[in-house]
Amino acid sequence: MNDYLKFTLSLARKAGSLLKTGFTLKKDISLKNGRELVTEYDLASEKLIIEAIRREYPGHCIMAEETLTHEISKGYCWIVDPLDGTNNYAHGFPVFAVSLALALDQEIILGVIFDPLRDEMFYTEHGYSFLNGDRIRVGAQKRLMDSLLATGFPYDLTADNENNLDLFMKFSVQALGLRRAGSAALDLAYVAAGRLDGFWELKLKPWDMAAGSLLVKNAGGIISGFNGKDWTIKTDRIVAANPHIHNQMMKIIAS
Ligand code: IPD
Ligand code: CA
Ligand code: CA
16 A cells, blocks of 8 residues: 555544544534535644645645635645535534545546545545445446436525536436435445446535545546546536446436
């Protein structure tokens, strides 16, 4: 196991443990950008992660959701979502994760997503994806009508018509089931693990997707934009699925 992976796994576990401790406690919660919640644990987790990266890799850039740059520069850059699923977390709904990715020249080379409540560590190594040490692969489902899909909705749902409700309706009648669990990082990890057959969402941020994108790719899945082009760090509308389902999802998105 290389040093970056060892470091990232240990860091995700530390941040996850902090989030787990705070989960059942009363927390300070504030609002950002109108409708988005931030808890004191988003900030504490981000601080812990940033300090550890700065200590270990002082020359690396860090993109972090709450307090640092949202730009990614060349060279090594960490992409940090200290708590994905904040709305769930603030409500005591047990679906959230820490998501850490490392990019080199804007290409994701390492992805780790840790769910501390289930003690599930999803990570990539040597071109493959793993969950707690076991290889994971995308599901083998061939037909959209037999598929379990997931999605999410942007925070500005009521302010902008581009809010995913049209696609939600279309996929509702085409798939076997839809889930909206509230953590894009875990949605992607679940596609990689074959627990979900596909996932789509729009207006996501790099830190929601960076680690999950590589997990899906290395588990044999396809991750693209709504235009069908390969996912990059700049893509904010994504479709991730096994190759059969991806193809069928793209037809619906294009229709
Ligand atoms: C959110 C979650 C959610 C998605 C939102 C994201 P946050 O991230 O991933 O599933 O629907 O678009 O912003 O704010 O909990 O880190
Ligand atoms: Ca997020
Ligand atoms: Ca977050």
